[in-house]
Amino acid sequence: MNGMLFQFKVWVKPNAEQxxxxxxxxxxxxxxxxxxxxxxxxxxxxxxxxETPLGFGVASKSTADCRRADPTAIVVLHQADLGEYLRSEATLT
Structure with a gap:
């Protein structure tokens, strides 16, 4: 399942998952x-x-820029995640 299917990945620390x-x-x-x-x-x-997939995002910085960035800098812009279903469950028909 790895390989080219998921070519670019970001792994988040447990405190950032939620x-x-x-x-x-x-x-x-x-x-x-x-x-x-x-x-x-x-x-x-x-x-x-x-290694649990949580969702998708867009990198706001390259790998190299990320290494030099401030700890409060945004690295990945949220696009979609597993929690969306639960957040929008009431509006689904």
Missing amino acids: QFLYGNNILKSGVGRITEGVAAKQGVVVFSMN
């Missing part, structure tokens, strides 16, 4: 790992540190 699942962006302080070669504006799959 924030992402509530629809928030990922800060550098919440990033556990990031795939080498991610470009700014690149789509990424967001995983927990134990």
Whole structure:
């Protein structure tokens, strides 16, 4: 299941998982790992540190820029996550 299907990945620390699942962006302080070669504006799959897929996002910084960024800098812009179904369950028909 790995390979090219999920070419660009970001793994979030446990303390950042819940924030992402509530629809928030990922800060550098919440990033556990990031795939080498991610470009700014690149789509990424967001995983927990134990490899559970959590959702999708867009990198706001490249891998290299992420390493130099401030801990409060946004690294991944939230696009979709597993928690969306629960948040919108009442409006689904």
